[in-house]
Amino acid sequence: MKKTAYFSLLFVAISNIIFAQSIDDTFSQKKMRKDLEVFKNIRLKANSGLYKYRSEAQIDSIYLWAEKEIDKSSTYLDFYNIICQLTDFEGSLHNDTGLPERYVKNLKRESYGYFPYPIKWIDGKWIINYENNEIPLGSEIIEINGVPISEVVLNLYKYYTTDGQNITGKRIGIRTHFSRYYRFNYGQEEKFQVSFKKHTSNLEEKKTIKSVGYSEYYKRFNNRYSKAFDQIYYVDLKADEKYKYEKIDSLTGVLTVYTFSMGNETTEEHQTYLAFLDSIFSKIKTENIKHLIVDIRQNGGGTDPNDLVTYSYLTQRNFQENKQAWISFKKVPYLKYTYTKIPRFLRPLGVGKYNKMFQEDFYLAKGNRFYQGPLSDDHKIREPNKNAFTGNSYLLISPAVASAGSLFAAMVSGNENTRVIGEETMGGYYGHNGHTPLGYILPKSKIETFFSVVNLEQDVPKKGNQIYNRGIIPDYEVSQNYEDYINQKDTQMDFVLDLIKSKATE
Structure with a gap:
């Protein structure tokens, strides 16, 4: 009985090592090109919305961009980001591109690398939407790791599709999944240097904060300051x-x-x-x-x-x-x-x-x-x-x-x-x-x-x-x-x- 138990535990441990796959793993350009070809052909044949908001020349152009981007790519995440960009470019809120379950499970196990606080768009600014002892609630984010927040957010738009060239809807996705989207685009970070301004202050301050894991971020999102006001959007209503x-x-x-x-x-x-x-x-x-x-x-x-x-x-x-x-x-x-x-x-x-x-x-x-x-x-x-x-x-x-x-x-x-x-x-x-x-x-x-x-x-x-x-x-x-x-x-x-x-x- 003990030998069987040990063998089972060993098998599970080895299986986890072998089959756990990270989005940061290497992924060959040959495979990327094959999948890009399949993705494009499916869109051309089956997707009636391909040219709803984009001209043929624009669609051709972004696929040329994708082919060149593959030349600079080496990881699974690199390719996933290319496909997300193509998916979003078409302009349909019913478009969606997702990771296989085995990659999602691995993400959920990540214990560091995620921005620790939910954010929200208020009065034309991205603000901290969580009460904490590091950056005061309601503070305006100016930069994260030296990148202006406007540029950060622009790079994250591709992960949340909306109709046409709408961007207000993308803020819904960013307020929910900001930390995950940031990890997709910029990778895992041990720490974040955040430039911010407290509300009513013109003084720009800087603070280095530690990252959190995947689960911890979503735990904090579920305890965000605005929850009492906007939770109805996330509830499974009776x-x-x-x-x-x-x-x-x-x-x-x-x-x-x-x-x-x-x-x-x-x-x-x-x-x-x-x-x-x-x-x-x-x-x-x-x-x-x-x-x-x-x-x-x-x-x-x-x-x-x-x-x-x-x-x-x-x-x-x-x-x-x-x-x-x-x-x-x-x-x-x-x-x-x-x-x-x-x-x-x-x-x-x-x-x-x-x-x-x-x-x-x-x-x-x-x-x-x-x-x-x-x-x-x-x-x-x-x-x-x-x-x-x-x-x-x-x-x-x-x-x-x-x-x-x-x-x-x-x-x-x-x-x-x-x-x-x-x-x-x-x-x-x-x-x-x-x-x-x-x-x-x-x-x-x-x-x-x-x-x-x-x-x-x-x-x-x-x-x-x-x-x-x-x-x-x-x-x-x-x-x-x-x-x-x-x-x-x-x-x-x-x-x-x-x-x-x-x-x-x-």
């Missing part, structure tokens, strides 16, 4: 926590929808949401509410048709989910690289139902594009609900708004009776790539890459303040200021309530 309505006064109400992840027509959760909307908007109509605040600042998307049903209570026009939608293939290409547990020789059978679905829905061939037909539910003309709100609506948005959340926000912001308050969303106004995700695994590195294949043009009017390659631009740009950050106050909600009061006195 069904009865995903939306609410509150009456502020006799003329004003607030509808908050944290997510559209409430199932589809076949689920009980969706039916419960429909009943909630019907009850609330009947009440709003009966009580003659004049001002309705619609708060979707934490809404990162969800499932159709929850977004569309909600919009039917906020519009006076007939509408459809999108004006057009298309994909760039008739059959799912490069099956041998697809992200699936189905053995390679069985994949043509397993993918059959998806190909059938694509061919039934996207049957109008125009060149190399396959468009949705007019009978698709996405093109169905929908009518306003009989209890649709007709007063003044105020839409609260933030950089966290994405996917179905940004589709909904774009449609509401196109209404004549709506004013939009907050910060630019990470999801686009005019369209996005969404609905159906595909995943692939690169053969040599096993890097995992995902993207959504349906190129959508949303049913929204053209507006002078909305830019094609950006998120939804608010009519009133309002973000949390420093004093409200310290006091955990809602700057944007206070602004909209003041706006309603000012309208009442006009």
